[in-house]
Amino acid sequence: MPDVPPLLIASGLTKRFGGQTLFEQLDLQLQRGELLALLGESGSGKSTLLNGLAALEPLDEGRVLLDGQDLLRLDEAGQAALRRERLGFVFQAFHVLPHLTVRDNIGLPLLLQGRPDAARVDEMLAAVGLSDKARQLPRELSGGQLQRVAIARALVHRPSLVLADEPTGNLDPRHADQVMQLLRQQLQQQGAACLLVTHSAHAAALADRRLRLEGGQLVDA
Numbered sequence: 369m370p371d372v373p374p375l376l377i378a379s380g381l382t383k384r385f386g387g388q389t390l391f392e393q394l395d396l397q398l399q400r401g402e403l404l405a406l407l408g409e410s411g412s413g414k415s416t417l418l419n420g421l422a423a424l425e426p427l428d429e430g431r432v433l434l435d436g437q438d439l440l441r442l443d444e445a446g447q448a449a450l451r452r453e454r455l456g457f458v459f460q461a462f463h464v465l466p467h468l469t470v471r472d473n474i475g476l477p478l479l480l481q482g483r484p485d486a487a488r489v490d491e492m493l494a495a496v497g498l499s500d501k502a503r504q505l506p507r508e509l510s511g512g513q514l515q516r517v518a519i520a521r522a523l524v525h526r527p528s529l530v531l532a533d534e535p536t537g538n539l540d541p542r543h544a545d546q547v548m549q550l551l552r553q554q555l556q557q558q559g560a561a562c563l564l565v566t567h568s569a570h571a572a573a574l575a576d577r578r579l580r581l582e583g584g585q586l587v588d589a
C-alpha cells in the first residue's frame with residue numbers, strides 16, 4: 369500500500385507571552401482517521417496550541433500544513449475560508465447559538481459556506497440521536513444533548529480536521545462516553561482526524577494516541 373502523507377504536519381510551533389515561553393519548537397503530526405488526545409496540566413498551553421493550529425491565535429514561530437496547505441502563510445481571508453471548509457470546532461467557548469433551533473445550529477456551517485443541505489442536516493440529527501429535538505431551542509436541551517449538537521455542527525460540513533477542546537467537560541461519565549463514541553464513529557465514517565484536548569483519562573483512553581504537553585514540550589502519555 370502506498371504511504372499516505374499525514375493530514376496535518378505542524379512543526380517548530382513556539383508561543384511566548386511577555387518574557388515567558390509557553391511552548392517551544394513543538395512538532396505534531398496527525399493521520400487521517402486518527403483521534404489524538406492532548407493532555408496536560410491546567411495552564412500548560414493546550415488551548416493555546418489548539419487555537420494556534422487553527423490560526424485563531426498567533427504563534428511566534430512554526431508551520432502548519434493541512435493537506436499540504438500552509439495555513440499560517442495564508443492571509444486572513446484565506447485562513448477564514450480554510451477554517452470554514454476544512455476545520456470543525458468543538459470548543460466550549462463556541463456555544464450553540466441560543467436563538468437558533470437545534471436544526472439551524474447544526475446546519476449553520478453549511479449555510480456559511482453557501483451550500484445549505486437539509487438532507488445532510490437530517491442525517492447528522494439522526495447520527496447524534498436528536499431528530500426529535502430538531503425544532504427545539506438550545507435552552508430546552510440537557511448539557512449532554514448540547515454537546516451532541518456541538519459535535520454534529522462540527523462535523524456536518526465533512527471537515528478534514530476536528531479540533532475539540534474538552535468536548536466532554538461538564539458531562540457525567542455515561543454521557544461523556546456517548547459523546548466520545550459518537551465523535552469516533554463520525555471520524556471513521558468521514559476519514560477525518562481529531563485533536564482532542566481533555567482532562568478526562570476516560571476520554572483519553574478512547575483515543576488512538578495520547579500526548580502530554582509538559583514544560584513546553586510534547587511527550588508520549
Ligand SMILES: Nc1ncnc2c1ncn2[C@@H]1O[C@H](COP(=O)(O)OP(=O)(O)OP(=O)(O)O)[C@@H](O)[C@H]1O
Pocket residue numbers: 385390408409410411412413414415416417
Ligand atoms: N493572551 C495571553 N496573554 C498572556 N498569557 C496568556 C494569554 N493566553 C493564555 N495565556 C497563558 O498561557 C497559559 C496557557 O493557557 P492555556 O489556556 O493554553 O492552557 P491550558 O493548558 O489549555 O489550560 P486549561 O487546561 O486550564 O484549559 C496560561 O498560563 C495562560 O494564563
